[in-house]
Amino acid sequence: SQELEQSPQSLIVQEGKNLTINCTSSKTLYGLYWYKQKYGEGLIFLMMLQKGGEEKSHEKITAKLDEKKQQSSLHITASQPSHAGIYLCGADPITGGSQGNLIFGKGTKLSVKP
């Protein structure tokens, strides 16, 4: 079965600093999703990547999927306290599109110190 490993598990950065979170898959990725979660709440969709080499940006967050489609990175530029939370990567475990059953990494807890 496919597994997603996220690193680091937790991260504390000073406000204004850049940071990167990685998500590595044991198998080829066919749809990689990034979500953000505030503690004890639901997940907020950030971005979805499908194609090898694809890169998407939204505000100060950029996500990339490598050419081999086994690793994705999430980069935050000039971090702010509002970026704090748990970042989760999720993937479709099968080819051919989502069937509603994403697998997730364990998450990366981000704290931003003002």
Add this chain to the structure above:
Amino acid sequence: KAGVTQTPRYLIKTRGQQVTLSCSPISGHRSVSWYQQTPGQGLQFLFEYFSETQRNKGNFPGRFSGRQFSNSRSEMNVSTLELGDSALYLCASSLVGDYNEQFFGPGTRLTVL
């Protein structure tokens, strides 16, 4: 458009009891998925319903069951509760089609004493 809603938000039960959680998807979404989130295991897929049929199922015991109604609302039931069932239960809805973004509800926090 209203988001995914889940009721109740918090629930406390004792071992051996059963519980039913409810999820109302975004209007027009026909797929509803359920996930269990715990500190140890993270976010794990329970099952997914589409057009009132269970389309996919995760690796959970038969005590966990669900159903979907004709209006796409979904319920999940856990019978004979165990302490280890304490978790945040999240439901997510999505449109039909490939690579559809899943919209998550706020979750139901279940505590089993």
